[in-house]
Amino acid sequence: MKHVLRTAIAAGxxxxxIGSAQANxxxxxxxxxxxxxxxxxDTWKVxxxxxxxxxxxxxxxxxxQSNVAxxxxxxxxxxxxxxxxxxxxxxxxxxxDGSAGLTAANHLARCDDIANNCATVNTPTISLVSRTQVQGxxxxxxxxxxxxxxxxxxxxxxxxxxxxxxxxTDAEAAAGINSGDSFSAPTGFVNPILDHGDYRITFSSxxxxxxxxxxxxxxxxxxxxGAVWLFGSVLAGFGVTVRRKARVA
Ligand SMILES: [Ca+2]
Ligand SMILES: [Ca+2]
Ligand SMILES: [Ca+2]
Numbered sequence: 069m070k071h072v073l074r075t076a077i078a079a080g081x082x083x084x085x086i087g088s089a090q091a092n093x094x095x096x097x098x099x100x101x102x103x104x105x106x107x108x109x110d111t112w113k114v115x116x117x118x119x120x121x122x123x124x125x126x127x128x129x130x131x132x133q134s135n136v137a138x139x140x141x142x143x144x145x146x147x148x149x150x151x152x153x154x155x156x157x158x159x160x161x162x163x164x165d166g167s168a169g170l171t172a173a174n175h176l177a178r179c180d181d182i183a184n185n186c187a188t189v190n191t192p193t194i195s196l197v198s199r200t201q202v203q204g205x206x207x208x209x210x211x212x213x214x215x216x217x218x219x220x221x222x223x224x225x226x227x228x229x230x231x232x233x234x235x236x237t238d239a240e241a242a243a244g245i246n247s248g249d250s251f252s253a254p255t256g257f258v259n260p261i262l263d264h265g266d267y268r269i270t271f272s273s274x275x276x277x278x279x280x281x282x283x284x285x286x287x288x289x290x291x292x293x294g295a296v297w298l299f300g301s302v303l304a305g306f307g308v309t310v311r312r313k314a315r316v317a
Contacts, residue, residue, distance in 0.1 A: 092290060094278035095207075095270045097147070100155055100233055100251075102263045107249040109232035109241070112269070113164060113284040114222075120287065121221040122273035123199065124179075124229075127207045128155040128265065129214040136256040143254075146208050147266050154253045155265025156214045156234040158185070160241065161194060164226035172238035176227070179216040180234060186216055195221045207270050222287075229285075231267060 101108045130152045131143045143152050161176040177196045179186035186198040196218050204217030214234075230236065236246050253260030271278045271285065279286045 091272060091274055092277050093270055093272040094280060094285065095268055096280055096285070097266070097268050098231060100231070100265050100267070102250060103245065105245050105247060106240070107233045107246040107251065107265075109230055109236055109246055111170070111283065112229045112231065114227040114229050115284060115286045116222045116224050116227065117286065117288045118276070119222065119224045120273065120276045120289070121219065122271055122276050122278075122287070123203075123217070123219050124159075125199070125204060125207045125209075125217040125270045125272070126157045126159065126215045126231075126267060127209050127270070128153075128157045128267035129209070129211045130154065131254050131257075132210045132212075134211075134214075134252070134254055136254045141254070142210070143257075144210055146210070147268060149266065151261050151266075153261050153265040154251045155267055156252055157216060157267055158232045158234040158236050159216055160230040160232070160236065161196070161220075162228040162230065162241075163193070164228045166226075169244065170228065170230065170238075170241040172242065175238055175241075177220075179218050181216055182213040184213055185235075186218060193223050193225075207268065229269075231269065233265060 096112065098110045100110065127146055130146050131141065131154065133141045135141065145152060158178070158180045160178050162170050163174040163176055165174060167174070176194045177187075177189040179196065179198065182201050182204045183198045188198070189196045199217040199219060201212055204215060209215040209217075230241060232241075232246050233249050233251060240247050251262050251265045253262060275290060277288050277290045279288070
């Protein structure tokens with residue numbers, strides 16, 4: 069019995085180690101473009117096969133401030149493509165009820181910046197709260213707040229996460245173009261790239277798994293790791309041992 073207990077404890081420790089290393093992440097990259105009528109926006113479909121919580125961290129704006137004259141200003145090529153772009157992400161969650169396009173009635177939440185234009189939402193369908201600047205910098209973000217980062221909980225169902233340049237209204241989302249918008253290079257920046265802006269979105273969770281196909285991200289429960297089955301079988305064996313001993317006694 070001592071041996072069984074030791075094995076059970078060892079399996080439990082193994083489970084703890086695997087559990088803490090079970091963080092799942094998915095990063096997706098995209099580019100928005102300047103067109104005659106404004107800027108484009110991207111719609112990522114998010115299929116929640118189960119209810120659950122995860123974090124979203126956006127990386128885009130490739131300067132530390134919005135103005136080159138600001139003390140401490142610096143720029144960095146965050147995605148390593150040899151360019152500096154100035155997409156200031158404005159992001160929105162919509163319910164996807166199968167209707168075409170994005171409707172104001174299906175708008176669920178907005179998160180533009182860290183703790184700015186990112187109101188806390190808490191309904192049975194969605195809860196969303198901004199992460200801190202330090203947390204939002206985990207993906208490499210260098211501007212103190214432009215790139216949004218938040219924790220979100222969604223009920224099972226289908227959603228759409230919209231990535232746009234600041235700022236996208238319900239009417240513009242419905243019309244399919246961020247009207248009159250342009251990418252906002254820091255004032256005074258020489259030869260800025262203004263015809264497109266790059267971004268990265270990182271989804272992460274300790275309990276959910278992410279898979280991307282095209283523009284659809286499927287979110288599902290992480291399968292139980294092998295150690296859980298091992299631990300379970302050890303406990304089952306422990307129970308059998310106790311019962312057998314009790315019968316003998
Ligand atoms: Ca770049
Ligand atoms: Ca970030
Ligand atoms: Ca922003």
